[in-house]
Amino acid sequence: MNAASPLPYVENNRFLQGVDVALVRELRERGRTISVKKASTVYRLAEANNGLYLVVSGSVRLAIPNQSGRELVLLHVNEGEWFGELACTDMLKRAQNAIAVVDSVLWHLPAPAIEQLTARHPIFWKFIAQIQSDHLRRFISYLGCLSEPTICRTIHLLVCNAQDSSRGKVVRLPQEEMAMVLGVTRQTASRCLQELERGNMIKRGYKEIWILSLESLQKKYQEASEAG
Structure with missing residues (x-):
């Protein structure tokens, strides 16, 4: 699969399984690919809705800034995942910032195209609702x-x-990004990762962390949680 092509993510999206092929074809034809640099803003809190986005490669942080400029990170949207659905649902302004964590390629479906698609194919509202539900469950x-x-x-x-890859499950979040989400220093985040790596649960590489054993991670979570 070409990492810069959105087509596989559009055509094989789990939320679009079983829908009219005409809808998928229109969806595919109405979007456009854009590139964003690391730390670039895709959209800001309180901006007007400009449509829906799909991450083709890279990662995007959804966060709410406070008065001091620090961010409360809501979630990360990674390769093959969609974002921007909330404003598309209620037609209000953006509820958070969307910032590229790394250099990323996005596929943008403009707001007018969404209005036309939902008018012609009401089932498209279900697709948007499923994205919103997925994000809400992850945030909970x-x-x-x-x-x-x-x-x-x-x-x-x-x-x-x-994320799934040919070599297994991999996490592509910079360590400073992880520390920000966790609300700790980079040193503290590094110590946690070192502990997991010593237990052969993960393996750190260049700009990536490989999950070696989900079962061991889950067991470690339970043990640490019980220990308080």
Whole structure:
């Protein structure tokens, strides 16, 4: 699969399985590919809705800034995942910032195209609702581990952002990004990763972390959570 092509993610999307091929064809034809550099803004809080996005490669952080400029990270959207659905649903302004974590390629479906697609194919609303539901469930899961020890939150972050590849499951989040999400220093995040690596649960590489054993990570989470 060409990593810069959105077509496989559009045509084989799990939320679009079983829908009219005409809808998939229109969806494929109405979008356009854009490139964004690391730390670039895709859209900002309170901006007007400009459509739906698909991550073709890279990663995007969805976050809410506070008055001091720090961000509350809601979730990360990785390769093959969609974002921007909330404003497409209620037609209100953007509810958070969307920032590229690394150099990324996105596929953009403009707001006017969404209006036309939903008018011609009402089932497309279900597609948007499923994206929104998926994000909400992930955020609820994230909230559920906020009171857990840092090592537990590190494991949760790794598991939630693991992507399938030909060599297994891999996480492509920079360490500074992980530290920001966890609300700890880079040194603390590094110590947590070192602990997991010593236990042969993960293996760190250049700009990536490989999951060696999901079962071991889950066991470690439970043990650390019970220990408090």
